[in-house]
Amino acid sequence: MQNPVRKISFYVALFLFTLFAVFPALWGVITVFKKSSDLYTPTANPFLYHPGPTLSHLTFLFTSTSFMTFALNSVIIGACVVAITLVLSVPAAYALARLSGSWGERSGMALFLVYLIPPTLLFLPMYQVVTFVGLADSIWGLVVVYPTITVPFCTWLLLGFFKSIPGDLDEAAMIDGCSRFGAFMKIALPLALPGIGACIVFAFSLQLSDYIYAATFITSTGSMPISVGVPTELIRGDVFFWQSLMAADVIVAIPLALGYGLLFDKLVSGFQSAETSATHA
Amino acid sequence: MTGDSASKPVHFVDQDRRLGWAMLSPALLYIAGFIGVPFVLAILLSFSNATVGDPRITHLVGLANYVDLMDQPVFMTALKNSILITFLTLVVLLVLATILSELLAIEFRFKKLVQTLIILPWAMPVSLATIAWLWLLDSQFSPVDWMMTQIGILGPGGVLGPARHLYYLGRDVLAIASIVTVNVWRLLPLATVIVLAGRLSIPQDRFDQAKIDGAGFFRVLFRITVPALMPVLTVAILFTALVVFGDMATVALLTRGGPGHASQVLPYWAFLKGIQGGDLAGGAAVALFMLPILLVVAILALRIAYRSQEA
Numbered sequence: 001m002q003n004p005v006r007k008i009s010f011y012v013a014l015f016l017f018t019l020f021a022v023f024p025a026l027w028g029v030i031t032v033f034k035k036s037s038d039l040y041t042p043t044a045n046p047f048l049y050h051p052g053p054t055l056s057h058l059t060f061l062f063t064s065t066s067f068m069t070f071a072l073n074s075v076i077i078g079a080c081v082v083a084i085t086l087v088l089s090v091p092a093a094y095a096l097a098r099l100s101g102s103w104g105e106r107s108g109m110a111l112f113l114v115y116l117i118p119p120t121l122l123f124l125p126m127y128q129v130v131t132f133v134g135l136a137d138s139i140w141g142l143v144v145v146y147p148t149i150t151v152p153f154c155t156w157l158l159l160g161f162f163k164s165i166p167g168d169l170d171e172a173a174m175i176d177g178c179s180r181f182g183a184f185m186k187i188a189l190p191l192a193l194p195g196i197g198a199c200i201v202f203a204f205s206l207q208l209s210d211y212i213y214a215a216t217f218i219t220s221t222g223s224m225p226i227s228v229g230v231p232t233e234l235i236r237g238d239v240f241f242w243q244s245l246m247a248a249d250v251i252v253a254i255p256l257a258l259g260y261g262l263l264f265d266k267l268v269s270g271f272q273s274a275e276t277s278a279t280h281a
Numbered sequence: 282m283t284g285d286s287a288s289k290p291v292h293f294v295d296q297d298r299r300l301g302w303a304m305l306s307p308a309l310l311y312i313a314g315f316i317g318v319p320f321v322l323a324i325l326l327s328f329s330n331a332t333v334g335d336p337r338i339t340h341l342v343g344l345a346n347y348v349d350l351m352d353q354p355v356f357m358t359a360l361k362n363s364i365l366i367t368f369l370t371l372v373v374l375l376v377l378a379t380i381l382s383e384l385l386a387i388e389f390r391f392k393k394l395v396q397t398l399i400i401l402p403w404a405m406p407v408s409l410a411t412i413a414w415l416w417l418l419d420s421q422f423s424p425v426d427w428m429m430t431q432i433g434i435l436g437p438g439g440v441l442g443p444a445r446h447l448y449y450l451g452r453d454v455l456a457i458a459s460i461v462t463v464n465v466w467r468l469l470p471l472a473t474v475i476v477l478a479g480r481l482s483i484p485q486d487r488f489d490q491a492k493i494d495g496a497g498f499f500r501v502l503f504r505i506t507v508p509a510l511m512p513v514l515t516v517a518i519l520f521t522a523l524v525v526f527g528d529m530a531t532v533a534l535l536t537r538g539g540p541g542h543a544s545q546v547l548p549y550w551a552f553l554k555g556i557q558g559g560d561l562a563g564g565a566a567v568a569l570f571m572l573p574i575l576l577v578v579a580i581l582a583l584r585i586a587y588r589s590q591e592a
Contacts, residue, residue: 010306014384014395020466021399024413027424031416039422042445046424088311088377091304099301114316116519116579118527120548121572124555124565125322128336130314134353148315151308180300209406211530212548216556227408231534242416249409256404257533261397264474271478 003064005031006244025253028246031173032058039242057243066221067248070229073139077225078204085150085203092151093158098167108159115152122148123212130217141217142225146210149204157202157270162188164273181190198270201263205256325333326565333559346566359545360570366457366546367526369462375514377465378472382480383472383502401471411534415465418449418535451572453543456536460544462523471524472517479513480506522578526571547571 030046032040033053044050061067096108119126127136128144137142168192170183178186214228224232230248234241260267327346328340357553385396402410417423426446428437437443448453455565483506490499507514529548533536538545538553547567555564 004360010384010387010389013380014389017381017384018395018398021402021469024410024417024466025401025405027417028413037321037495042427044422046422046427091309095301095304097496097552099297099304107309113311114312116575117316117573118319118523118548120527120529120551121568122316124561124568125319126315126329126549127333127556128322128326128561129319131336135484146314147311151311152316155308170572180297182300194394205404208580209408211406211408211533212552215533215552229406231412240416245412245414249405249413251400252409253405257397257401260400260404261393264396265398267474268478268481271475272482 001263027247031246032243033248035242036243042159044281051112057084057241058247060241061244061247061251064234066224067233069222070221070224070226070233071252071268073223073229074208074227077139081146081207082200082203083087084143084147086196086199087240088147088151089154089158089199090189090192092183093155094162094188095156096159097162097169098178098188100185108156111152112156115156119149119210119212123216126213126225127211127216134216137219137223138248139218139223139225142207142210142213145270146207149206149210153206154199158192158195160273161192165191194266195270195273197263198267201259201267202237205260207251208256300520302355309505323565323569326562327569330564331561333556333561336491340519342562344560349563350570351567355542355545355550356567359547359567360548361548362457362544362549363526363571364574366460366464367522369457369461369517370468370525371522373465374468375517376473377469378517379474379510379514381469381473381505382477383506385477387482399473400470402467405467407467407528407530408534410467411463411531413457414449414466415535418459420446420448420451422449423449438452450536451540453540454542456544460531463531464528468524474520475520476510476513476536478511479516482513483509519579521574524577526578534559 026253033055034049034057035051035054038044038050041050089227097113126148130136130141133141133144135144165188169187170180172181174180208225209227210225213229214225218224218228221229221233226248230245234245234248300555312558325341328341330340330342330345331338357421366553375552381399386401389395405413417425423446427440430445435441435447436445440459443541447455449459466486487505487509488501491505496504527548530542530544532546532549533552536544538549547570551564551567553564554560558564
């Protein structure tokens with residue numbers, strides 16, 4: 001990086017990538033505080049506030065829409081899905097990494113192939129299943145279904161983590177008198193905590209991002225999560241409540257982006273061990 | 282991992298096997314029940330005449346639903362668009378992710394801040410992110426159009442003028458390009474994390490050696506980085522291809538499949554047919570057409586990974 005041409009092109013490239021990433025959100029932030037008269041003047045500079053900014057669309061989002069209900073639904077669904085995912089994935093990944101022979105390798109592969117079946121292929125029969133068990137139009141229907149997205153992925157990710165922990169550590173604990181399950185709880189589990197952290201983030205964001213299941217199962221406003229509630233309530237036919245829509249966007253995105261940003265290095269190392277085990281299996 | 286079982290006492294191996302099943306079976310049962318059963322139902326459904334009004338599979342009609350699809354011109358458009366959008370997204374995404382991961386492999390000031398900003402698109406739920414783009418690409422109020430008008434590309438006398446707007450979502454080619462752009466934007470963080478993970482696993486001495494030999498940036502990129510990344514790039518391809526190909530939210534909210542059906546894709550058409558149109562069986566038939574294509578992508582990617590390991 002001593003070469004000045006190289007240095008300049010490095011920072012220019014970095015700036016362009018960053019701008020591309022944040023531009024829609026930046027535009028959203030500017031939009032939130034715009035008065036409608038200002039917003040709908042096509043010739044005016046769209047990046048400035050001509051009659052000054054306003055908070056009315058932000059308060060509209062919180063007081064006159066069901067945004068808080070949607071957010072609460074998403075948090076409840078998210079917490080349940082993360083819990084179910086961990087309960088199912090962590091033991092399964094450990095079993096696949098340590099306790100199984102050749103069929104374990106094959107099960108791991110099968111798990112990955114299951115992940116390749118997208119929700120858009122399953123949503124119609126899933127609608128029947130959810131209706132059959134009486135959970136249509138309820139957040140609990142989503143709680144039951146979302147782990148189909150998160151479990152295969154998180155198991156695969158954790159499999160890499162457990163494989164990167166030397167098996168000798170477990171065996172040493174067992175020689176010291178631990179049972180196999182005790183070794184899992186006391187040795188492997190604490191060492192896999194970064195992987196479990198990555199799984200929590202992934203499971204939460206995967207369920208938050210779902211659109212098709214929520215759009216298919218949920219029809220009443222009170223049960224909608226953010227992803228479907230916000231577009232349903234703030235886009236009415238051809239009328240878009242742009243400022244409030246952008247407010248909802250930004251309010252959801254900023255805390256998540258901060259969380260992801262802090263976890264960036266952890267995510268990279270999570271993928272590193274998962275990839276090493278996947279490509280050298 | 283398999284070799285050491287032979288050296289252990291038999292009862293330990295037995296105990297391990299039982300514990301293994303006990304730890305694995307909850308996940309397997311859940312997957313069998315909530316992915317396996319719906320998957321079989323999806324196939325049955327596509328051969329039935331079930332509707333939203335009467336969702337029971339009581340009467341099998343054979344290939345009738347599939348034959349119906351062939352008669353509808355929308356089907357070919359949706360199939361073609363699904364493949365085209367996935368392919369274009371992947372190409373652009375892989376190029377950008379490889380470059381961006383090169384940049385992020387270097388240490389610099391404020392790296393944490395830059396990483397946080399770059400990962401932002403991924404933090405937004407797809408539907409909300411798409412709405413942000415919908416507003417960015419608005420036919421009347423797009424700031425992109427405004428900026429291009431200011432610098433004289435659009436508007437009277439401009440290269441793309443005289444109109445002051447491009448109507449991104451109202452023209453066939455631009456609508457598809459918009460969908461690809463949103464997909465690339467949204468998936469670049471994920472692809473970059475995957476590629477960067479692989480990039481950081483390449484032993485540093487290979488780069489040092491190349492530097493001593495006097496290799497330039499692009500030479501190092503194409504001779505060392507990209508070949509070493511091949512297995513990881515296939516993982517990235519698999520993940521992102523799946524997400525793009527199976528996604529309906531972007532199309533549903535951005536273009537609604539329009540103008541007309543010009544940007545229609547299989548998943549959204551399956552949704553329109555199956556849920557909004559009430560034809561569960563027909564929708565299932567559309568959705569099932571994604572399966573052979575997903576299988577081809579999976580097999581291709583695994584073969585590339587396998588081959589690059591042998592080399």
